[in-house]
Amino acid sequence: MCQHQPQCPPADAPDHEAAFLVAFHPEQGWGLLCNGVVIFDDTGELMPDGRSIPAHHDPYGQAA
Template sequence: MCQHQPPCPTADSPDREAARQVAHHPEQGWSLLCNGVLLFEDTGELLPDGQIIAPHRPLAASRVMKAA
C-alpha cells in the first residue's frame, strides 16, 4: 500500500502510528494513514483487518488532568 521511500511501517508493526497521513479530518476526529490504519483523536485505532485498538493515552497526560 505505501509508496514512500523508505516505506512506512505496516499496519501490524508496533510503530504503525508513524506512517504518513493520507487523509486528515480533525473536524470528525480521525486520520487515515498510508498503511490503512484509521487513527482517532482519542488514540484509538481501527486496523485494516477490522481489529480495534483501544485508546492508549500516555499516563502522564492523565496525571496532569487530575492535578488541574
C-alpha cells in the same frame, strides 16, 4: 502499497503509527494512515483487518 521512501511501517508493526497521514478529518476526529490504519483523536485505532485498538492515553501526559 506504500510509495514513500523509506516505506511506511505496515499496520502490524509496533511502530505503525509512524506511517504518513494520507487523509485527515479533524472536524470528525479521525485520520487515515498510509498503511490503512484509521487513527482517532482519542488515540483509539481501527486496523485494516477490522480489529479495534482501544484508546491508549498516556497516564503521565497532563497534570491535573
